[in-house]
Each structure stands twice: as C-alpha cells, then as structure tokens.
Amino acid sequence: MRVVELDGTGDPGVLVPGTRPTPRPGPGELLVRVGACGVCGHDALARRGALAACAGAVLGHEIAGRVVALGTDVPGGWLGKRVALVQRIPCGRCDDCTDGATTHCRSGPGFYGEDLDGGYAEYVRASPLNAVELPDEIDDATGAILSCAVGTGLRALRSAEVGPGQVVIVTGAGGGVGLHTVALARHLGARVVGVVGSPAKADAVRAAGADSVHPCADITAGAAISAHDLRDAVRALGSRRGAHVVIETTGAPTFSTALRALAPRGRLVLVGNTVPGPLPLDPGLTIVKELRVSGSAHADRDDLTEVVELVADGAITPVPARRRPLSEVADAHAELDARTVIGRSVVIP
Ligand SMILES: [Zn+2]
Ligand SMILES: [Zn+2]
Structure with missing residues (x-):
C-alpha cells in the first residue's frame, strides 16, 4: 500500500x-x-x-x-x-x-x-x-x-462542567480544536470569548459561535493579548468577576493571561501544548481565587459516539x-x- x-x-x-x-x-x-x-x-x-x-x-x-x-x-x-x-x-x-x-x-x-x-x-x-x-x-x-478536532474540546468542556450562561474563553480559537470547541461551548449554552493567533482567523471564529474575538499580536513570539483586554471582553458578556472556564489549546503563549481572566472558582483546562515546556503558574492567584487547573486528553470512544450523534443531529457542523x-x-x-x-x-x- x-x-x-x-x-x-x-x-x-x-x-x-x-x-x-x-x-x-x-x-x-x-x-x-x-x-x-x-x-x-x-x-x-x-x-x-x-x-x-x-x-x-x-x-x-x-x-x-x-x-x-x-x-x-x-x-x-x-x-x-x-x-x-x-x-x-x-x-x-x-x-x-x-x-x-x-x-x-x-x-x-x-x-x-x-x-x-x-x-x-x-x-x-x-x-x-x-x-x-x-x-x-x-x-x-x-x-x-471528529475524534481529535471535535472530541477533544467536548471532553474538556465536560470536565470543566460548562453549562448555560457561563462565559468560556477558548485560546487558539482558530485552530482545529479551538474552532470546534467554540461551536460546542455555544451548543452547551455558554457565551464564548475567542483568542486567535491572527486577525485573519477572527471571522471564522465568530461564525463558529464566539460572541467576541481577540487577536493575540504574535502568538509565536508569546506576545499575548493583555489581561486587561481579556477581562474587559468577559465583562462585556455580563460576567463581572471573570470567566467561568478557559479551554487552553495553545499553552505557553496565552496561559498566564487566560488564568488571570478567570473568576473565583474558575476552571482552566489544558488541552494543547504548542510550545512544549513548563508553564508559569501563579500560586497566589490560584490559591486566593480557588482556581482549578487541569489537563484533558484525547477523546475516548464514548466522546466520539456523542460527537457523531451531535453532528448527525445538526447540533454542530464541522467542516x-x-x-x-x-x-x-x-x-x-x-x-x-x-x-x-x-x-x-x-x-x-
Ligand atoms: Zn489530532
Ligand atoms: Zn487497556
């Protein structure tokens, strides 16, 4: 072959x-x-x-x-x-x-x-x-x-207990996992802030269901969107104290900024690691706000089965x-x- x-x-x-x-x-x-x-x-x-x-x-x-x-x-x-x-x-x-x-x-x-x-x-x-x-x-x-680009996000959103009315930040929102995580978060009733590596990806992320999209100047250089801008974007969606959940699909370029945008008892789920290496976790912030930082791996057969049903039902339309x-x-x-x-x-x- x-x-x-x-x-x-x-x-x-x-x-x-x-x-x-x-x-x-x-x-x-x-x-x-x-x-x-x-x-x-x-x-x-x-x-x-x-x-x-x-x-x-x-x-x-x-x-x-x-x-x-x-x-x-x-x-x-x-x-x-x-x-x-x-x-x-x-x-x-x-x-x-x-x-x-x-x-x-x-x-x-x-x-x-x-x-x-x-x-x-x-x-x-x-x-x-x-x-x-x-x-x-x-x-x-x-x-x-469906398994990697869609199921990964579904599994992460489930592990973060995302539900209606919550605000979810998706980093790397223009990527394969990011774009579908935006659509799934929207399907679960959340409001979504997308962070993208390039402004050219913003329209696609909005079309996938993001309420607002924020380019991060140069994701490869680690020049992230400012924490201030990200908190403003979350506030504009009605969540005064910060986001309920971050689905982090890029890792190092956006991790610290996204963590700071969480509300007390917020959850950050790491699913992507585009720049392998350690991440700087702020212990004071994590303790005082009682944040939960966790990892979520690839989909399993149950996740994929659910994704196939969601797509067959027209709840999400991966392209x-x-x-x-x-x-x-x-x-x-x-x-x-x-x-x-x-x-x-x-x-x-
Ligand atoms: Zn993959
Ligand atoms: Zn086994």
Whole structure:
C-alpha cells in the first residue's frame, strides 16, 4: 500500500512517499481502508522531532474510512461499515480499560503515528474498541476530524462542567480544536470569548459561535493579548468577576493571561501544548481565587459516539478546512507551520 512516511525529522520535506505491506488485522482487529485523515498540529510537532515518532513513522491519527477485513473474534456485522476512529486503540483488559479510562491504556496497539502506523496511508489497523459507525450523512473527510478536532474540546468542556450562561474563553480559537470547541461551548449554552493567533482567523471564529474575538499580536513570539483586554471582553458578556472556564489549546503563549481572566472558582483546562515546556503558574492567584487547573486528553470512544450523534443531529457542523490528496500532505504541514490554516485540513489517500 502507499504511505507517506517520515524520512528523519525537520521541515515538511521529510514527509516522503513510501510503500508498506498492507496490514493484516490481528485477532479482535479491523482493517480500515482510509477514506480521509486529518492533519493535526500534533503531527507537525511529531515531524519536528518534539514527540515520540521517529524516522520511518507513518503519521496521522485522525482517521475515517471503511472496514474491509476482520480479524478473528470480530462480529461479522463490522464488515463494510464506515467508521470514524479514536486515535488510540486500547487493550480493553487492563486496569485503566476496565475502569473506563481507555485514554490511559498503554497495553493496547496504542496511538496512531507513534505506536502503530497511522492514517497517512491507504489502510490502517483498528478495533471495535476505537471505531464508531458513521451514518451516511457524515462523509469521510468530516468523520476523520471528529475524534481529535471535535472530541477533544467536548471532553474538556465536560470536565470543566460548562453549562448555560457561563462565559468560556477558548485560546487558539482558530485552530482545529479551538474552532470546534467554540461551536460546542455555544451548543452547551455558554457565551464564548475567542483568542486567535491572527486577525485573519477572527471571522471564522465568530461564525463558529464566539460572541467576541481577540487577536493575540504574535502568538509565536508569546506576545499575548493583555489581561486587561481579556477581562474587559468577559465583562462585556455580563460576567463581572471573570470567566467561568478557559479551554487552553495553545499553552505557553496565552496561559498566564487566560488564568488571570478567570473568576473565583474558575476552571482552566489544558488541552494543547504548542510550545512544549513548563508553564508559569501563579500560586497566589490560584490559591486566593480557588482556581482549578487541569489537563484533558484525547477523546475516548464514548466522546466520539456523542460527537457523531451531535453532528448527525445538526447540533454542530464541522467542516474540514481543505481537502488534499495524500501526496500533498507536506503542503498541509507547511500551512500548519505558517499558522495560516483555519480549522482542520484533511488528506485523501
Ligand atoms: Zn489530532
Ligand atoms: Zn487497556
């Protein structure tokens, strides 16, 4: 089968065409013909060598497609189904899995692009434990982005207990996760302040449901929006003492400012880490305001199931930013590096 693999780490030129034997589904596994694969900021970090992926890896963890073969011990009904996949295949047997914490499982086949070959390929291995059936009205390009670009935000918003009337700040609001988190927060009845890296992304974030949008002068240089401006934006939405929740999808460039915009007992949930490294947490502020700072990982199968239902019901409408053939995945990476993509792009093998 055709793949695009990493020939070392570095600029997008290290993404090169290659071939692999088509995988055979093991016991309990599905073989999925990839219909589309999202191109995520996580992939760009992996390509630069900041994550576990190494030379020869086939990246791509945002996958939808059709089940074309079954391993032993898989109910025959899976054959031919169109599915969206969660980015990790859990084992289904370890303590984390039996506790329902499958995102923490480290005993299964693992995370696409790191532990097993990912979706920059014609076929991937999958499992009933990470696959959710897609209805006909959701195409593969949309299905591909539902777990990472949409499910991540849903899981974070749930963990922050976001509800009607609350004010939610979403940083990196023009990114794949950010844009869909804005739409989901709005769907949950919250009012939303979006912080974007570039003014060019503001219209899309407003269209996704943000009540106000604030460019952060140069997110790569860490020049954040001022805390004063952000607090004013929250006040304008009627929350005098600050925001109830921050969903932090960028990390270092906006963390301190966003933390200071929280009301007493506010919750900041970290889901993105675009500039890996430690963050400066102000202990005085955190103690006096009784803030909660937590992390939220990728979606699990239950989250993805809920997202598929929300999209099928028309509650939210994710739209891939751009569709390219797999052979042009390096162009999609270059666009990510330049921070010009709004939302999430996909490649089609
Ligand atoms: Zn992703
Ligand atoms: Zn497990």
